[in-house]
Amino acid sequence: MIIKAPAKINLAINVLNKRDDGYHNIDIVSLPLALHDSIEIEECPVKLGCGTLVTSDDDSLLCDESNLVYIAYREMEKEFNLKSSFSIHIYKKIPPEAGLAGGSADAAAVIRGLTKIKKIKATDKQLIEVAKRIGSDVPYCLFNTPSRIKGMGEKVERIKVRKRYQVLLIKPFKGLSTKKVYELSDDIPVKQQDNEALVKALENGDDSMVEQYMINGLQPAAVKLLPEIEEIIEKLRAEGLNLIMMSGSGSTVFALNDNFKKLEKISRKFEDDYDVFLTTTTK
Secondary structure, rough: OOEOOOOOOOEEEEEEEEEOOOOEEEEEEEEEEEEEEEEEEEEOOHHHHHOOEEOOOOOOOOOOOOOOHHHHHHHHHHHOOOOOEEEEEEOOOOOOOOOOHHHHHHHHHHHHHHOOOOHOOOOOOOHHHHHHHHOOHHHHHOOOOEEEEEEEOOOEEOOOOOOOOOOEHHHHHHHOOOHHHHHHOOOOOOOOOOOHHHHHHHHHOOOOHHHHHHOOHHHHHHHHHHOOHHHHHHHHHOOOOOOOEEEEOOOOEEEEEEEEHHHHHHOOOOOOEEEEEEEEEEE
């Protein structure tokens, strides 16, 4: 079985209070992308007695027990008393340390895949409970729909988006650690934006209002760690683009537009110095 694991971008990240467990409460607006990894899962015959093995076509990807895909398998095994072993192969398209939720998307795909293969009768609430133990982005990635996400990521509210955007993704060759970005952001106060207004703007297809209410509370910290992010944003603004922001904890910068040919032309100016992707949002 092969399952798609779509990337996502965040149009808003409000980082709220830090919890006693060290994590943060958040208020995020996310859109899924057509760009995706693919996860191939095959069940090993019990008689062979083999253990679950995670592999990838990306040699730089660690496929040991620290990989979120393997963690997802272990959490499903515990939650639903799975007795089988599996061969799980990750076909990578989403760059790592990019703020596009690639690892979380892969983990969520494993949850969905194992649920289908083993015909597990689980509610969304049960699967979210499993997902949130893996990472804050994993519950969202179970559903891959435009959403507003609250709490630690476990509260996923679907939203309506009128437009499908063309998306230019530009990633510096250097990635960023989510943990380091969050730690630094605690010391950099950022004004919170009105996500209710952003959701309404997306529903109405009002790009001027979308631009006004887009915010990434992690961006100042990420820029301090990697100034190249701000340089990319300024270059994109110089090209006449408006809906521009860093996604997640970085380091990818995205630009939204209705005109694919315009984004394609602009993308060529960045190809020698960055990782560049052209994709679309999905509904």
